[in-house]
Amino acid sequence: MVYKDFQDEKDRSEKRENIMKLGTQYYRPPFPEQKYWEEDFTRIKDSGLNTVQLWVVWAWVESKPGVFNFDDYDHLVELADRKGLGVILSTIAEIQPYWISRVVPESELVDYLGRKVISTNRDECNFGLTPGGCTDHPGVWDRMKSFLTEVVTHYRSAPNLLGWDAWNELRWNVQADGLVCFCPHTLAAFRNWLNRKYGRLDGLNEAWKRRYGCWEEVMPGKLPGRPYTEMMAFQHFLTWRVNQHGKNRYDVMKSLDPGHPITVHACYPSSHAGGDSQNHAINRGNDWFFADDLDGVGCSSFPKWWGQDDIGFSIRVDSIKSAAGNKLIWLSEVQGGRSSIGFDTFKAVDAPSQQRWIWNGIACGADAILFWCWRDEIFGKESSGFGIIGNDGLAPERLAAMKVTGRLIEEYKDIISAYRPEKPEVGVMFSPQSYYLYWAQEGSAGRSMQAFQGYTRSLVRKSIPYSVIEEEHLGALSGLKILFLPRTIVTDSAIEKALENFVKEGGTLVCESECGAFSSQGFYRYPKDRFLSRLSGIHEIGRRGLSDDCITVKIGDKELNLSATQWLTPYCKGDGEVLSEGEDGPLMVEVPVGKGKLVLCGAYLGDAYLHNRTADFENFVELTVRRAGWRPEIELVSPLPGMDSFVYIKSGQSGDKRVTFVFFPPDLDTAHLRFNGNFFSGSHATDIISGKKINLEKRGSGQECTLTAPDWRFCVLVG
Numbered sequence: 174m175v176y177k178d179f180q181d182e183k184d185r186s187e188k189r190e191n192i193m194k195l196g197t198q199y200y201r202p203p204f205p206e207q208k209y210w211e212e213d214f215t216r217i218k219d220s221g222l223n224t225v226q227l228w229v230v231w232a233w234v235e236s237k238p239g240v241f242n243f244d245d246y247d248h249l250v251e252l253a254d255r256k257g258l259g260v261i262l263s264t265i266a267e268i269q270p271y272w273i274s275r276v277v278p279e280s281e282l283v284d285y286l287g288r289k290v291i292s293t294n295r296d297e298c299n300f301g302l303t304p305g306g307c308t309d310h311p312g313v314w315d316r317m318k319s320f321l322t323e324v325v326t327h328y329r330s331a332p333n334l335l336g337w338d339a340w341n342e343l344r345w346n347v348q349a350d351g352l353v354c355f356c357p358h359t360l361a362a363f364r365n366w367l368n369r370k371y372g373r374l375d376g377l378n379e380a381w382k383r384r385y386g387c388w389e390e391v392m393p394g395k396l397p398g399r400p401y402t403e404m405m406a407f408q409h410f411l412t413w414r415v416n417q418h419g420k421n422r423y424d425v426m427k428s429l430d431p432g433h434p435i436t437v438h439a440c441y442p443s444s445h446a447g448g449d450s451q452n453h454a455i456n457r458g459n460d461w462f463f464a465d466d467l468d469g470v471g472c473s474s475f476p477k478w479w480g481q482d483d484i485g486f487s488i489r490v491d492s493i494k495s496a497a498g499n500k501l502i503w504l505s506e507v508q509g510g511r512s513s514i515g516f517d518t519f520k521a522v523d524a525p526s527q528q529r530w531i532w533n534g535i536a537c538g539a540d541a542i543l544f545w546c547w548r549d550e551i552f553g554k555e556s557s558g559f560g561i562i563g564n565d566g567l568a569p570e571r572l573a574a575m576k577v578t579g580r581l582i583e584e585y586k587d588i589i590s591a592y593r594p595e596k597p598e599v600g601v602m603f604s605p606q607s608y609y610l611y612w613a614q615e616g617s618a619g620r621s622m623q624a625f626q627g628y629t630r631s632l633v634r635k636s637i638p639y640s641v642i643e644e645e646h647l648g649a650l651s652g653l654k655i656l657f658l659p660r661t662i663v664t665d666s667a668i669e670k671a672l673e674n675f676v677k678e679g680g681t682l683v684c685e686s687e688c689g690a691f692s693s694q695g696f697y698r699y700p701k702d703r704f705l706s707r708l709s710g711i712h713e714i715g716r717r718g719l720s721d722d723c724i725t726v727k728i729g730d731k732e733l734n735l736s737a738t739q740w741l742t743p744y745c746k747g748d749g750e751v752l753s754e755g756e757d758g759p760l761m762v763e764v765p766v767g768k769g770k771l772v773l774c775g776a777y778l779g780d781a782y783l784h785n786r787t788a789d790f791e792n793f794v795e796l797t798v799r800r801a802g803w804r805p806e807i808e809l810v811s812p813l814p815g816m817d818s819f820v821y822i823k824s825g826q827s828g829d830k831r832v833t834f835v836f837f838p839p840d841l842d843t844a845h846l847r848f849n850g851n852f853f854s855g856s857h858a859t860d861i862i863s864g865k866k867i868n869l870e871k872r873g874s875g876q877e878c879t880l881t882a883p884d885w886r887f888c889v890l891v892g
């Protein structure tokens with residue numbers, strides 16, 4: 174099929190693009206079978222969805238070298254157009270043709286023991302090799318490039334094409350069955366990367382304090398628990414390499430189709446990529462660098478499967494949003510129906526939960542929400558799971574609710590498309606180098622990930638908007654009043670300089686134990702040699718055992734007991750106000766620096782909170798944020814958060830209108846809110862979900878209202 178650029182088709186396509194994409198994954202060849210397509214697309218349209226996503230699988234399309242078969246996709250794209258549905262094409266170049274190693278010999282990945290990786294069908298895909306040939310082999314990339322070229326050329330003029338998801342979940346080493354890649358091409362790329370980073374071998378030897386005689390002697394780290402230096406470097410390289418591969422795919426596609434957005438999405442945000450025995454930390458790229466290079470980023474979310482609550486869901490999207498900046502945010506896989514993995518049964522997906530994900534996603538700034546998937550899967554371990562219309566017993570209620578949201582998205586398309594979440598004044602540091610070091614030691618960066626999640630979770634519970642600040646994108650510090658540094662044990666001079674400037678210009682830094690204790694080469698620094706000691710004049714005196722599981726902090730007239738994990742690192746006596754005293758010295762000290770201040774904590778509180786959630790830690794976070802000068806735009810007057818339930822609030826701006834999302838927990842039916850100044854422009858706001866007018870009472874300098882939980886237990890106030 175050849176598409177022509179008819180003007181009316183262009184107009185139709187532009188019209189679709191103004192509406193938020195609410196859609197579903199449909200086709201992973203060869204399922205669903207063709208007999209279902211016509212009726213399914215009619216139902217998809219009727220259910221309020223406006224988009225379908227199709228997996229264009231390399232192995233399937235080019236099953237014989239150089240012969241491309243798009244018959245099924247042509248049919249589906251045309252059918253979608255006929256039904257009034259837009260299409261997002263997901264280019265699955267990582268499921269490679271069976272001929273790849275025949276046509277490109279010696280292209281296999283090589284694992285950490287030097288074994289060639291045998292590729293097989295992927296557990297949830299019927300046809301094609303994973304992990305396939307290594308994309309560092311130029312022959313593999315040439316072939317992949319020609320596949321991408323064929324697909325984009327074939328579909329770029331399709332009238333209902335809305336965009337491309339260029340890499341699904343950023344998979345490249347799936348089923349490698351060991352740490353990869355040690356093939357000659359990847360080793361050469363690693364050494365070239367080091368060469369550029371350090372300026373030849375002499376530079377590397379100086380930085381790493383080694384005496385290598387030639388590049389061939391420089392090898393990646395092999396397993397965790399060995400020297401940090403080469404393992405951290407290799408992980409950093411792998412992150413970069415995935416970003417580079419994403420950019421390479423993007424460049425090929427964008428050069429052929431500049432008019433449509435091209436994004437990628439990971440299974441999880443990079444702040445959640447702690448790694449495991451098969452995966453180095455952050456080995457699916459860094460969202461911030463994808464956002465630098467591509468039109469957008471995204472992530473998958475399966476809340477019922479993964480046991481995520483409102484906060485767990487929002488932290489993921491907030492992290493993506495922080496990376497995306499003004500680029501697109503595509504939630505490219507949100508759970509459609511009950512998950513099924515093997516013969517385990519997970520929770521069914523009820524309509525109110527699913528609607529909550531959609532509107533929570535919108536509240537966090539998502540531009541597209543695509544469900545996985547329409548029908549229950551029929552292949553392998555995912556069979557019988559995930560379908561919106563699937564057989565978990567709740568499909569009718571899901572479809573009925575989706576129809577309502579589809580109508581609302583159409584009706585309020587201008588407000589939704591112009592909506593931007595409130596610009597935060599609070600930051601939480603994401604330090605990939607710290608993740609690399611934890612993984613290099615423990616084979617998991619779980620501790621840093623949990624520390625990050627502890628702080629972000631408590632901020633969400635206090636309805637305090639925050640940004641995630643990535644260590645190589647510190648321009649984002651501008652406009653912040655305070656930055657938390659959960660387990661940021663690795664810093665280098667560029668980061669230290671930016672943090673120093675931030676504090677001297679009035680910011681507050683909240684640092685945990687051994688902040689900056691290691692260089693990005695993985696070398697330990699004595700306490701007096703660390704940048705915080707230079708700034709504050711005081712230093713930690715070394716690791717001490719944790720006799721109690723908590724430390725007592727006094728801030729003003731408040732006394733808080735904060736859970737701690739792992740160890741304590743007390744401070745020496747010196748300048749600053751001691752907020753917590755321990756047996757061997759102060760455990761929390763506030764030190765003024767320039768116009769700002771440091772809050773130095775010789776304990777790990779973030780991951781401790783995640784394991785043992787206490788109101789005291791949340792109050793500590795709120796108190797610290799307020800002492801840094803942050804003031805809420807919206808306050809929940811009542812009910813105050815209980816440990817098991819709280820009213821979750823998100824807010825932002827759409828043109829000259831304010832938009833506030835209020836999500837009720839199951840056990841609370843009313844909430845009393847106070848808004849600062851003339852937050853909403855008039856004397857009432859409209860809840861666009863229920864259509865009800867909400868009266869705003871003028872009280873003092875602000876506006877107040879009492880909300881009652883509607884059927885779906887959330888409302889979206891616009892005014």
Ligand SMILES: [Zn+2]
Nearest residue numbers: 307354356359
């Ligand atoms: Zn390789």
